[in-house]
Amino acid sequence: MTALADVVRPTTFVESQKLRDELGLDITIASEAFQHTGSFKFRAAYNVVSSVPNDELLTASSGNFGQALAYASKLLGKKCTVVMPETSAQVKIDAVRLYGANVDLIDIKKISRNDRVAQLAAEMPDAYYASPYDDKFVIEGNATLGDEILDRNFDVVIAPIGGGGLISGVITSIRRKGSKAQAIGAEPLLGNDAARSLRAGELVANESEPMTIADGARTVSLGKLNWPIIKDGATDIIEVTDDNIGSATRLYFGMANLKCEPTGALALGAILEDTSRFRDKKICVIVSGGNVDADVYRKILG
Numbered sequence: 001m002t003a004l005a006d007v008v009r010p011t012t013f014v015e016s017q018k019l020r021d022e023l024g025l026d027i028t029i030a031s032e033a034f035q036h037t038g039s040f041k042f043r044a045a046y047n048v049v050s051s052v053p054n055d056e057l058l059t060a061s062s063g064n065f066g067q068a069l070a071y072a073s074k075l076l077g078k079k080c081t082v083v084m085p086e087t088s089a090q091v092k093i094d095a096v097r098l099y100g101a102n103v104d105l106i107d108i109k110k111i112s113r114n115d116r117v118a119q120l121a122a123e124m125p126d127a128y129y130a131s132p133y134d135d136k137f138v139i140e141g142n143a144t145l146g147d148e149i150l151d152r153n154f155d156v157v158i159a160p161i162g163g164g165g166l167i168s169g170v171i172t173s174i175r176r177k178g179s180k181a182q183a184i185g186a187e188p189l190l191g192n193d194a195a196r197s198l199r200a201g202e203l204v205a206n207e208s209e210p211m212t213i214a215d216g217a218r219t220v221s222l223g224k225l226n227w228p229i230i231k232d233g234a235t236d237i238i239e240v241t242d243d244n245i246g247s248a249t250r251l252y253f254g255m256a257n258l259k260c261e262p263t264g265a266l267a268l269g270a271i272l273e274d275t276s277r278f279r280d281k282k283i284c285v286i287v288s289g290g291n292v293d294a295d296v297y298r299k300i301l302g
Helices: 017-023 041-051 064-075 090-098 113-123 136-150 165-177 193-200 226-233 242-256 263-273 294-301
Strands: 012-014 026-031 056-060 079-085 102-106 156-160 182-188 234-240 282-287
Touching: 017 026, 017 242, 026 136, 026 263, 041 064, 041 136, 041 165, 056 064, 056 113, 064 079, 064 090, 079 090, 079 113, 090 102, 102 113, 136 156, 136 165, 136 282, 156 165, 156 263, 165 182, 165 226, 182 193, 182 263, 193 226, 193 234, 226 234, 234 242, 234 263, 242 263, 242 294, 263 282
Parallel strands: 026 282, 056 079, 079 102, 156 182, 156 282, 182 234
Antiparallel strands: 012 026
8 A cells, every 4th residue: 555655745835025025024835735635634634544444434524624535535445425514615525526435415504514424424334434633643644744844944833723633733743853843823713712722721612613714624623632732732823814814815826826725824814913923933834725616716816
């Protein structure tokens, strides 16, 4: 079986002088928009599929992890079922189907992702349930992105946060490399459970799935495996307004010629919330993916 290191595409580092001049910061973009299936999730998904003995996998996803798990399953000859909200970007629903997975669309006002997964799991006793973030294989897969970033000696690495799988991977990499880099999370203000958890010192959940434009971060809570890693390893979690998520998406387009989905723009959005705190720092902002619906992207760009 082919190892993750031999399959994954190296992340794309972009140093846009226009963006640096606009913000007055030493900022480098680590873009996973050119990764297999268009996001960092392929690292996690392939690591899961190649690590478990099960021939069938089950997950719930707004789209990026679903696409990644579907493609990884296809590469390794396994079956895959993805529970997706009806509100998921159509481009992501279509992609999951294109990679050969079964898509189970749900109305989240009638049934939660977790409840639907539980129903399907009872019907698929031999399937491995792969959480998009709350899984040791997911965290380890995401740590490979952290390894690439930390080779460049940044002072600060800013990562989008939904369920916490990405930043947990970055923190895991920081620890094993003995790096002094700070890991900072960027989370939608409309779904700020991670920021509230960090302030409270205990896991806090959103009351319902947040309707932020950052659809990849519409999670109710951090994963149970992710929380202690984030609690001990994250320097801060910055809450980003939807306005700044949109502004960051436009900046990537206009200043770096980079198509980015709203969730992927969270890290730059965090900088827009308070640019002054990042002066005199060597900063890496992670663009987690580029899978954005054409109509949504058109509206954001205005």
